[in-house]
Amino acid sequence: MAASPPKYHLLRDLTHSLPMSLLRTREAVVQRFREVLSQHDLTEQQWRVLRALDGQDPLETSLLAEQCQILLPSILGIVKRLEARDLLSRRVSAKDGRITLVSLTPGSRVMIDRIKPEIVEVYAQIEGILGRVKLEQLYGLLEELEDGLRTSTDPGNSVP
């Protein structure tokens, strides 16, 4: 008979565990982007921040962090470093003194427009590998798993 399916009651070998698979694939993907971004002296995270602000310009720090999937303490450093390079500006909200609004600068807008097409290129490469159908399928599965994990926090926590 055909190869038996993996047995989940035992531990899969490390190489094929889900966290590792996700990590390895992500690393492979991000590597491509990093090659482009490093040419502009940007880290992947810094680009995420710039990208997030592009289009919804003044954004408060916590929303920015959430969209970038970066924790507040990390975002703080990233934003400060970008601010030091005149790629971001910050100001305290007039309505709420606790909120800090972050926005792009003329310099970063130019930079973003220069980088975008290169990034689009990378996406095209990736699509070329899996094909649009499988790529959409992958997005779907990832989202389904993520939603499932975030919904059913622990055995018994539907809606408080």
Add this chain to the structure above:
Amino acid sequence: MAASPPKYHLLRDLTHSLPMSLLRTREAVVQRFREVLSQHDLTEQQWRVLRALDGQDPLETSLLAEQCQILLPSILGIVKRLEARDLLSRRVSAKDGRITLVSLTPGSRVMIDRIKPEIVEVYAQIEGILGRVKLEQLYGLLEELEDGLRTSTDPGNSVP
């Protein structure tokens, strides 16, 4: 008509970019494991190292790093910290003075056996969310994408 498919010649909104999807899903998954591991004062990376050694005990540093998908400079610190806690031991290879062999200790073996079942539990939860079929499908797509990315390094690099 139905919703039109995403247009890849434009940039997907950040939230739905592939690196972000992979990151978000991985974070959601890893979060579950972290909850277990933190009870044992282990980080995700430290557990990866212990898991990798479990079964193929004395392993040289670079192979360990490769299997854990962790770069050498990082592995070094992780190993040293675990060594300081008597969870790992290191010795220079007799045959090759450049190689450092890392192995588990009695203490870490006990610890691993105690943690394993809890980790298996988490895997069961995850499988329960997607179901075995979709989970396997996900593994397949991730692997296919990863292999594709690693193979076609750049437009033109089949075999050197």
Add this chain to the structure above:
DNA sequence: CCGAGATAGTTAATATGTTAAGTAAAACTA
């Protein structure tokens, strides 16, 4: 055996990731 070149680790310097505390400015409540 000798020196060039390849290997396996280490260091160093920065940038992030993570968790726990600490702070100032709202929003709430008695």
Add this chain to the structure above:
DNA sequence: TAGTTTTACTTAACATATTAACTATCTCGG
């Protein structure tokens, strides 16, 4: 409205990630 609680950051402390430079061995061809 004073006191309490919540919110949005900030700091601090420690663990990793990433790239580059450096060191001790090895391997090899001559």
